[in-house]
Amino acid sequence: DAGVIQSPRHEVTEMGQEVTLRCKPISGHNSLFWYRQTMMRGLELLIYFNNNVPIDDSGMPEDRFSAKMPNASFSTLKIQPSEPRDSAVYFCASSPSGSYPNFSTDTQYFGPGTRLTVL
């Protein structure tokens, strides 16, 4: 398996622009996670999907952030409008965890990340 695939790997944009990050989870995994990594806060969970349904978006910092999972093989994280403080590395991860709320803490497999720079 190719693992979790993220695109683009690097994104440089100007403040106020819309940014869309993409993720393809591992086939057969039914849980998907979006994380943000910063020096100050480490890896923070932004949103969690189970069977394509958003279960917990309490980590989404503001209304400028939105995420979708239209099918089992694709998810997007959108920032509109982007701000310099959004600059970070964004990771997508997937796991084979069972269906909410009856699942175990299965290992999460991370993609290579998207490094976002907002000027």
Added chain:
Amino acid sequence: DQQVKQNSPSLSVQEGRISILNCDYTNSMFDYFLWYKKYPAEGPTFLISISSIKDKNEDGRFTVFLNKSAKHLSLHIVPSQPGDSAVYFCAGSYSGTYKYIFGTGTRLKVLA
């Protein structure tokens, strides 16, 4: 509120010696802990885990120790190798949840 704390941002160790990475947590509900390793320009990869019913778990050169009374865990790497140079993240979780709560990471440099 940082529920998982890695107070040492970086650590340097000579090749062949022991590396000890530390992690403290505040959430008493955590019953499962993990360590992930991250190389530059790559995503974190799972390294080792431990359930709260154990106080030690070993996998080759890697051993994780858990001290529940102190809310502290540590990762020991023996012997350390240059290829172990990476950022190590500690995470806590609890039964019936999908959430991993990660620390800020410790950058380990193993000197040849």
